[in-house]
Amino acid sequence: MSRLYASLFYQKDVTDIFSDRSLLKYLMTTEIALAKAQALVGVIPQAAAQGIEQVCTTQGLEKLNENALATAGGLAGNIAIPFVKQLTALVKASDEDASRYVHWGATSQDVLDTACILQCRDALVIIQAQLEQAYDTALAQAKVYRHQIMMGRTWLQQALPITFGHKLARWASVFRRDLNRIEAMRARVLTAQLGGAVGSLASLNDQGTAVVAAFEAQLNLTEPLCTWHGERDRIVEIASVLGLVVGNLGKMARDWSLLMQTEVGEVFEPMGEGRGGSSTMPHKRNPVAAASVLAAANRVPVLISSLYQSMVQEHERSLGGWHAEWLSLPEIFQLCSGALERTLDVLQGMQVNPENMQRNLECTNGLVMAEAVMMRLAPTLGRLNAHHLVESACKKAVDEQRHLKDVIAELDDIRHQFTGEQISDMFRPESYIGNIQDQIDAVLNEAGRQPG
Missing domain, CATH: 1.10.275.10 (Fumarase/aspartase (N-terminal domain))
Incomplete structure (x- = not known):
C-alpha cells in the first residue's frame, strides 16, 4: 500500500x-x-x-x-x-x-506459517479491542437515541417508523456476534506449524x-493434531471472519452515507478541519469515512476469494497456493482494522439531526402511516374493508395533495366511530414502532447494560 x-x-x-x-x-x-x-x-x-x-x-x-x-x-x-x-x-x-x-x-513453511499465525494473533488482539470499543459505543448511542423516531426504509423507499436507537442496537448486536466469532475460532486457528519437509518430522x-x-508451548499457540501444510482452512477461516466484520461495517457505512444525503440530512460524520470537502465545490460535506469503509468492503471479498481458490493444493505442500496468502491475508487484516477505526470515529462523533428526521417523517403527508391506520380500523371495519378504505384515501390524498389524516377524518365510516383525538393518535409515528423498545432492551441486557 x-x-x-x-x-x-x-x-x-x-x-x-x-x-x-x-x-x-x-x-x-x-x-x-x-x-x-x-x-x-x-x-x-x-x-x-x-x-x-x-x-x-x-x-x-x-x-x-x-x-x-x-x-x-x-x-x-x-x-x-x-x-x-x-x-x-x-x-x-x-x-x-x-x-x-x-x-x-x-522446513521453510514451518517458520513462515508459524510466524504468520503469530502475526494474526497479535493483529486479532487489536481488532478485538476495536470491536469492543465499537460495541460499547453503539450500545451507549442506542440508549441515547432509543426514543428518537425516524423513518425506516425498505428498497430505498420510506416504509414505517423506527427509532435511530433501534438501528444502533442492531449495529451493536452485529459487533457482539463478530466478537463471538473471533473468540470461537481462536483455539482452532491459532495453531503452531512444525512438520519438516513432508509433515513427518x-x-x-x-x-x-x-x-x-x-514448540507450541513456547509460543503459547494451540498444538496441532497433525501437520497442516497443505490444509489451509485455518488461514481461510481467519480471513472469512474478518470478511464478515468488514461486510457488516460496509452495511453500516452504506446506511450512514445515505442518511447524509442532502435530501435526507439525518445523520452526519464528525466535522473536522479539511474533512469531507470538495476540490471544486465549497458547500460539499462528503462521507469520507464511509468511502473508506465501503472501499474495504468492496476489496476484501476479492482477496478472500483468492484464499478460497488457494485451498486446492497439491499433496503435502503446495506450489503457488500457499504463496498467494502472503499478499492477500495482510491486506485483509489491514483493511479490516482500518475500516473499524473509521467506523468507531463515526460512532463516537456522529452528528444527529432530529429536526430532519421529523421533517422526513412528514414529507409524504401521512402516507407512511397508512398501515398503522388500517390496522387500527381493522377491528371495527374488518381488515379487508379497512385496507380498501385506506387505499382509496391514500389515492385521494395524493391526487389532492392533502394530508392523509384530513382525508381519513372526512370519511363517514371513520368520523362516526372515532374521535378526532383517536384519529390523530393513529398518525403518531411513535405509536406504531412495535416491539422496538423490547429489542433494544434485549441488546442492552445481553451486554449487561441497564436499559435506559
Whole structure:
C-alpha cells in the first residue's frame, strides 16, 4: 500500500504487524521457540539454543540485510530460505557450535506459517479491542437515541417508523456476534506449524511429537493434531471472519452515507478541519469515512476469494497456493482494522439531526402511516374493508395533495366511530414502532447494560 493512501484505508498498528521488519521479528521469535523446544526435549544442546536466542534477541534483527533478503527471496521462492542463511551466519559469528543447530529439522513453511499465525494473533488482539470499543459505543448511542423516531426504509423507499436507537442496537448486536466469532475460532486457528519437509518430522527421529508440543508451548499457540501444510482452512477461516466484520461495517457505512444525503440530512460524520470537502465545490460535506469503509468492503471479498481458490493444493505442500496468502491475508487484516477505526470515529462523533428526521417523517403527508391506520380500523371495519378504505384515501390524498389524516377524518365510516383525538393518535409515528423498545432492551441486557 502506498504511504499516501495508508491513512485512508489502514490502521497503523496492524500495518506495523504486517510490515517487512515485523515479519523478520516474528521469524526470529519462531526460530528461538524452535531451538528452545528442541533443547528442552534433548534434540539439540541447551547451549546451542541459548546461543541462537542470544543472537536473535540482541541486535540480530538490525544485522539482517533486508535488501539482500528481498533479492534472494525472489530466487529462492520464499523469504525463509535466505533468512535462515543469514541467521545462521550471524549465529556462527557469535557461536559456531550453536550455528549448526539453527532451523534444525524444520522446513521453510514451518517458520513462515508459524510466524504468520503469530502475526494474526497479535493483529486479532487489536481488532478485538476495536470491536469492543465499537460495541460499547453503539450500545451507549442506542440508549441515547432509543426514543428518537425516524423513518425506516425498505428498497430505498420510506416504509414505517423506527427509532435511530433501534438501528444502533442492531449495529451493536452485529459487533457482539463478530466478537463471538473471533473468540470461537481462536483455539482452532491459532495453531503452531512444525512438520519438516513432508509433515513427518522424520529428521527428528522419534522426538517429533515431543518437540511439537514443546514448540507450541513456547509460543503459547494451540498444538496441532497433525501437520497442516497443505490444509489451509485455518488461514481461510481467519480471513472469512474478518470478511464478515468488514461486510457488516460496509452495511453500516452504506446506511450512514445515505442518511447524509442532502435530501435526507439525518445523520452526519464528525466535522473536522479539511474533512469531507470538495476540490471544486465549497458547500460539499462528503462521507469520507464511509468511502473508506465501503472501499474495504468492496476489496476484501476479492482477496478472500483468492484464499478460497488457494485451498486446492497439491499433496503435502503446495506450489503457488500457499504463496498467494502472503499478499492477500495482510491486506485483509489491514483493511479490516482500518475500516473499524473509521467506523468507531463515526460512532463516537456522529452528528444527529432530529429536526430532519421529523421533517422526513412528514414529507409524504401521512402516507407512511397508512398501515398503522388500517390496522387500527381493522377491528371495527374488518381488515379487508379497512385496507380498501385506506387505499382509496391514500389515492385521494395524493391526487389532492392533502394530508392523509384530513382525508381519513372526512370519511363517514371513520368520523362516526372515532374521535378526532383517536384519529390523530393513529398518525403518531411513535405509536406504531412495535416491539422496538423490547429489542433494544434485549441488546442492552445481553451486554449487561441497564436499559435506559
